[in-house]
Amino acid sequence: MPQLHRPLKVALVGYSFMGSIHAQAWATAPRFFDLGVDPELAVVCGRSADAAGSFARKFLVDRVETDWRKVVTDPEVDVVDICTPGKLHSPIALAALEAGKHVLCEKPLANSLEEARQMTMAAENAATCGVKSMVGFSYRRTPALAYAKQLVDNGSIGTIRHVRAAYLQDWITDEDFPLVWRLDREQAGTGALGDLGAHIIDLAQHLTGHKIAGVSALTETFVPTRPLPSTSGGLSGTSAHSAGTAERGEVTVDDAAIFLARTDRGALATFEATRFASGRKNALRIEVNGSKGSFAFDFEALNELEFYDNTQPTSSEGFRRILVTEPEHPYAGAWWPAGHGLGYDHTFVHQIADFVRCIAQDKTPSPSFRDGLQVQQVLAAVEASAAGQQWQPVGHVPATA
Amino acid sequence: MPQLHRPLKVALVGYSFMGSIHAQAWATAPRFFDLGVDPELAVVCGRSADAAGSFARKFLVDRVETDWRKVVTDPEVDVVDICTPGKLHSPIALAALEAGKHVLCEKPLANSLEEARQMTMAAENAATCGVKSMVGFSYRRTPALAYAKQLVDNGSIGTIRHVRAAYLQDWITDEDFPLVWRLDREQAGTGALGDLGAHIIDLAQHLTGHKIAGVSALTETFVPTRPLPSTSGGLSGTSAHSAGTAERGEVTVDDAAIFLARTDRGALATFEATRFASGRKNALRIEVNGSKGSFAFDFEALNELEFYDNTQPTSSEGFRRILVTEPEHPYAGAWWPAGHGLGYDHTFVHQIADFVRCIAQDKTPSPSFRDGLQVQQVLAAVEASAAGQQWQPVGHVPATA
Amino acid sequence: MPQLHRPLKVALVGYSFMGSIHAQAWATAPRFFDLGVDPELAVVCGRSADAAGSFARKFLVDRVETDWRKVVTDPEVDVVDICTPGKLHSPIALAALEAGKHVLCEKPLANSLEEARQMTMAAENAATCGVKSMVGFSYRRTPALAYAKQLVDNGSIGTIRHVRAAYLQDWITDEDFPLVWRLDREQAGTGALGDLGAHIIDLAQHLTGHKIAGVSALTETFVPTRPLPSTSGGLSGTSAHSAGTAERGEVTVDDAAIFLARTDRGALATFEATRFASGRKNALRIEVNGSKGSFAFDFEALNELEFYDNTQPTSSEGFRRILVTEPEHPYAGAWWPAGHGLGYDHTFVHQIADFVRCIAQDKTPSPSFRDGLQVQQVLAAVEASAAGQQWQPVGHVPATA
Amino acid sequence: MPQLHRPLKVALVGYSFMGSIHAQAWATAPRFFDLGVDPELAVVCGRSADAAGSFARKFLVDRVETDWRKVVTDPEVDVVDICTPGKLHSPIALAALEAGKHVLCEKPLANSLEEARQMTMAAENAATCGVKSMVGFSYRRTPALAYAKQLVDNGSIGTIRHVRAAYLQDWITDEDFPLVWRLDREQAGTGALGDLGAHIIDLAQHLTGHKIAGVSALTETFVPTRPLPSTSGGLSGTSAHSAGTAERGEVTVDDAAIFLARTDRGALATFEATRFASGRKNALRIEVNGSKGSFAFDFEALNELEFYDNTQPTSSEGFRRILVTEPEHPYAGAWWPAGHGLGYDHTFVHQIADFVRCIAQDKTPSPSFRDGLQVQQVLAAVEASAAGQQWQPVGHVPATA
Numbered sequence A, B, C, D: 001m002p003q004l005h006r007p008l009k010v011a012l013v014g015y016s017f018m019g020s021i022h023a024q025a026w027a028t029a030p031r032f033f034d035l036g037v038d039p040e041l042a043v044v045c046g047r048s049a050d051a052a053g054s055f056a057r058k059f060l061v062d063r064v065e066t067d068w069r070k071v072v073t074d075p076e077v078d079v080v081d082i083c084t085p086g087k088l089h090s091p092i093a094l095a096a097l098e099a100g101k102h103v104l105c106e107k108p109l110a111n112s113l114e115e116a117r118q119m120t121m122a123a124e125n126a127a128t129c130g131v132k133s134m135v136g137f138s139y140r141r142t143p144a145l146a147y148a149k150q151l152v153d154n155g156s157i158g159t160i161r162h163v164r165a166a167y168l169q170d171w172i173t174d175e176d177f178p179l180v181w182r183l184d185r186e187q188a189g190t191g192a193l194g195d196l197g198a199h200i201i202d203l204a205q206h207l208t209g210h211k212i213a214g215v216s217a218l219t220e221t222f223v224p225t226r227p228l229p230s231t232s233g234g235l236s237g238t239s240a241h242s243a244g245t246a247e248r249g250e251v252t253v254d255d256a257a258i259f260l261a262r263t264d265r266g267a268l269a270t271f272e273a274t275r276f277a278s279g280r281k282n283a284l285r286i287e288v289n290g291s292k293g294s295f296a297f298d299f300e301a302l303n304e305l306e307f308y309d310n311t312q313p314t315s316s317e318g319f320r321r322i323l324v325t326e327p328e329h330p331y332a333g334a335w336w337p338a339g340h341g342l343g344y345d346h347t348f349v350h351q352i353a354d355f356v357r358c359i360a361q362d363k364t365p366s367p368s369f370r371d372g373l374q375v376q377q378v379l380a381a382v383e384a385s386a387a388g389q390q391w392q393p394v395g396h397v398p399a400t401a
Helices: A017-032 A049-058 A068-072 A086-098 A113-127 A143-153 A192-208 A344-361 A369-388 B017-032 B049-058 B068-072 B086-098 B113-127 B143-153 B192-208 B344-361 B369-388 C017-032 C049-058 C068-072 C086-098 C113-127 C143-153 C192-208 C344-361 C369-388 D017-032 D049-058 D068-072 D086-098 D113-127 D143-153 D192-208 D344-361 D369-388
Strands: A008-013 A039-045 A063-065 A079-082 A102-105 A133-135 A160-168 A212-220 A225-229 A244-250 A256-263 A268-274 A283-290 A293-298 A304-309 A319-323 B008-013 B039-045 B063-065 B079-082 B102-105 B133-135 B160-168 B212-220 B225-229 B244-250 B256-263 B268-274 B283-290 B293-298 B304-309 B319-323 C008-013 C039-045 C063-065 C079-082 C102-105 C133-135 C160-168 C212-220 C225-229 C244-250 C256-263 C268-274 C283-290 C293-298 C304-309 C319-323 D008-013 D039-045 D063-065 D079-082 D102-105 D133-135 D160-168 D212-220 D225-229 D244-250 D256-263 D268-274 D283-290 D293-298 D304-309 D319-323
Touching (some): A008 A068, A017 A049, A017 A344, A017 D017, A039 A068, A063 A068, A068 A086, A079 A086, A133 A369, A143 A304, A160 A256, A192 A212, A192 A256, A192 A369, A212 A369, A212 B212, A212 B256, A256 A369, A256 B256, A268 B160, B008 B068, B017 B039, B017 B344, B017 C017, B086 B113, B102 B344, B113 B133, B113 B369, B133 B369, B143 B192, B143 B283, B143 B304, B192 B268, B192 B283, B192 B369, B212 B369, B256 B369, C017 C039, C017 C344, C039 C049, C068 C086, C086 C102, C086 C113, C102 C344, C113 C133, C113 C369, C143 C192, C143 C283, C160 C192, C160 C256, C192 C283, C192 C369, C212 C369, C256 C369, C256 D256, C256 D268, C268 D160, C268 D256, D008 D017, D039 D049, D039 D068, D049 D063, D068 D086, D079 D086, D113 D133, D113 D369, D133 D344, D133 D369, D143 D283, D143 D293, D160 D192, D192 D212
Parallel strands (some): A079 A102, B008 B039, B008 B079, B039 B063, C008 C039, C008 C079, C039 C063, C102 C133, D008 D079, D079 D102
Antiparallel strands (some): A283 A293, A293 A304, A304 A319, B160 B283, B212 B256, B225 B244, B283 B293, C212 C256, C256 C268, D160 D283, D225 D244, D293 D304, D304 D319
16 A cells, blocks of 8 residues: 555545545545545646636635646555546546555546556556555436435335436527537547437436436437637636637537446346436436335435335325435534535535545445446447447447547 | 208217317307307217217217218218227227218328328318318317417418427326237327327427428337236226236237428427327427417417517516417407316317317318328338338338338 | 215306316216216206306206295205305395205305304204215315325324414406406405315314414405406306406405414414415315324325324435325225326215215215314414404304304 | 635534535535635534544544634634534624624524524624625525526516425334434424424525514424433434434434415415324425416425426427426536536535625625524424414514513
């Protein structure tokens, strides 16, 4: 295991939306969770010195860098936290792991299957020396979903027959919304599929314990060209609806992806990822039906889990709207009294807390890079199925896909 | 146009769940709607004279028959209303149309594509002589869904991008629920697919005005054998959970079907029909997302339509829970004051009212047998896709499928 | 017990909204419930011969009368069903009871406490000769509320601490809505208080088994004058928003009433009845909190009951949205399969079914006129409290109030 | 205006639930809001040096004190943030204001009307020297409620007729829950009334712009004795359900309070505050009905506001579930993309942000101590009305009440 600084020195690469939520989580986690070691955000790194400097002042970070290569090999750094667009995940992670740094990498793990495989091998090699790595499927740590996982694990759901998962947003329904980096294949790998679909693929498999065995898919780009952004924009783009210029460029990723799956244990699943569901802002939804019970979740009501107990008398049973804010619920006991509600950012605090505890206690974090690779394989199968109009077993897609 | 009795004489074939709801609708429609001609339920016909007699006494029907062949050619009958299992739809409808009777046929239109084609041809031939025919996709006449159709038609939804439709029930999750007729391919044609899937296929196409161009599908029979019912049971079976015997027979239909579709106008759609969604009792759900708005519906809250207006300022917009019970709403003005709520049976009253008005005014009822055939073609494509693990264009499935 | 015709001959007095829903219920009840004796709607009686005749043709009633005095003493009549404005309840009911007719009377029982007392005495005298009487608090027979009553009775709620009841409508928020009979003290007795408040007072007491011991109240008439209706209008008025004339008349009833209550068994209760709750169409809501559990209901979602079981582990408990449509639920087994939903009118069918069974089996119907009187006493206490700005025990209000 | 340290030095008095949420807010506010001056939590003060020390380590506070008298006059302190039980609010605030410190005081402002009056006078005197004071009605700064206020202010609600407010919890339904400080009149002043009722009184008045003119009230202590807590417990008590000892002590506060109110501008309002609503965890609910529209809110779904626009065509209108997470919404733009959801703690960040901006810009914070006093007068009127069983005008209760 690498020698750690006390406190644990963290370098954050990326200072946009994801960067700020990670920074807030690094600061907050030690206040509400016993971690075994105190983390400290020691460096922030990004393309623009000005933007990074402004970020550093806000989050009380002492050091700013503009070259990630310098950061990932720095002896003063224990942990590298990667919040860049997908294109940079692989080079940064490989270099950081090579240098013996613990790595937390945002999802999707990489822009290609080949990159994801290399990263996974590197992570597993590094793990033999005690280096920890984790991929940022943060939604797993929403208390309601962590509790849903407990319901599956303790047998309350029984034999699982159905999964219906959808991640619905609507931020690009306007045809003149600009061509931001998330709509560029070279930067983002895929569109709704990797950005949103990756989360529900991970959740569906994590929550059920099943693996997706094969898929059949359709993808679509409803709006093929969009105004080029007026400014170069750095890593930004999602939040601001900047005025487009007259010139339009090609959208090179999917606007939406839908797919069917059969799992290795015989369940049927439907998936949908889209940025064109007018009125749905962040509707990450998952419902699971089993022989003994069902649960349903929608992130737009993130503190609630609906649960149906099929073993109870039908007359007094109905979907229970459980407020997952009780001391007995996962993570919730660290926060406020019952019913007071957590937000999106708390899931990142939980992620940091679990990651740091794994470092402190020399345990293996989850989800691992291999979990991230497996999701990537499903994503590749979805793309191959959509391209070939055929059923596509997962794991049989060549690495160059 | 055939000479009509005044009042219009109706023969009902089938006296089970569907029979009783149709009988109630025939009696109720003239009380709340101006029809132009008064219908009268004159004959009830079913396999068991006892059961049919008991039904007739309850619904004040004067005449009972046990042979449908006798009824469909009877000069005293103007309308034949078919509420039998799917197997008998085709012979009864063909004979009735041949005899110049108006025909209302429950869905799905037939158990095979070939039957559906013959029925459609017969209906269209008979139509030239003024004979009316209609298939019983009654959910179209739920006020909330009829209003959703208006929203699409008046442009409030805009260009449609997504349809997500599901029809979820849970009445056979228990592995010892008996092998009723609905689980027998010979009687029912298919399982959840035809029983539930037919409704959402019809609704998706009717509400959007799109046609499904192709599908990719998975089907599954989770519980392959079930106890044989202890009694012969006639046409019954869905409501009573009769104690199974020791002997088990093979389930020959699907328990669940999921499929993707692309429409002829470029929308993506997901469909799911299942009898294994623990806790979902009659969750016929459909959500449509367009460039200008979205709507969402769940039959478990049948008086409500959720509508999102994408053309309004985002800050004051959200899905509106419209109680579709205002005088301005389709059908609702005939009933009670706003907010008082209708039930499942009212949709059948609306169906009868519209059908009788078409007869009285010599207009073409909708949905037609051709609409029923088109749904059948989608069902056949779903089966073919599931069998062949491939994309299946609709309408290219041979008639023997 | 009076000699009954077979079938039981019913005279309906009043042919407006309430009349039509009662007529439909008389026709429907024997089709779905075993009653012991078949009822037949034999006479309809109303002020206008034309309107009554048109009603009679629609509902297949053979006889029409315009003078209720003639009907209530007619030897051909077994049951008198009173659906008139409140002003006529007392004279019709007294005459009918005197003549030995069974009486079903719409709520509120009367326009004054004195009338209600006389009616109750008359009903109890007649009961000694086997004459049945019942007051039309139909909401009790909503399956969800009948099931809530079972939950209280079987101990699932425990010691009751809180009741919060509201009946919210919005049909007169427009200041130019005309001065219909329901806004005239002479015709209607009170406004929202008697029309809406009577229902929630009855429900609160019926469901909990507690009696209201005292109240503190406020009432208000927000819009003191309104346009006079352009036509004389007979008994009509609530559904149509007829164009007002230029002249305005005084609103002589309350637009809204709110009150607190303490029950005889120590619970606290809040009540609100209003016609000014913009957006609430028929929101009859009641929530009861006890030591062992809670339930909550809103008629705008009439097929659902929310139930919380306080004896279960908190982590897996939440309000359960029970679809009260299972065969095990009160009344629901007579209708459609689970999840298919009933409407407002079904509650009236249940009311007729229960009333006829009591006649057939010589049992005492509930709610009795005495129950109606007790509600009237609460209404009188509410009026006295509002007038005197003080706490008002129930039952101490002089009969002239 | 007092000379300020840069950064602004804050002393926090109290380190329990409220203390930790304030500490987190002081740290977070400058990261997401432009404040004009950076606050720094410089001292934490509490009865137990150990507990305060542990708190200080977690929240990176350098200094710990056990005597608040020392802190409030310390020249190193700019701001005193009071998070103690109500009993200490008055002495600490008076001393701090006297010493020229800005004061943020948790609600309710004081345990008696007399204390609240003194504090208000002191605050208004200090204000003439630029000293800022604010009372912690944090719920005002929930984005959904801040947006509701905008709807009222921009005329979207119209003339307000009804307010229905309830704050429902259930944490002491168990009769053996121990006698914590919140159940002791000497410590807490009142029970549910001051703890929960104060919030909804403030919100009702703030959101509508009306003042409560008079009230009629009932209060109740359902469980008169409870087990004495086994440990002395310091300021703690609400979160932990510590095992009670055999000995029981008297509950000296109300368990629940219900009251009616008439506002100075003619609206009717109902209020309910209880800790006995089984299944309701933190259901702070408020609905307002006006001539032009309505809104409804429940803190158990804190990111949502329901809004009904009464000026739109009825057929397309229904309560809109607005996710109050758009950049255009109050406070929300500082955080995550639309739909991602905030939690309870974010409202405290908003409170700190607004308070610090007022200090930096020499503006008057709201809610002021006078606002807190006015709420206190309503609370006193509620107590007087409940005691005297009579209508109680607000503001006529003697200061000794």
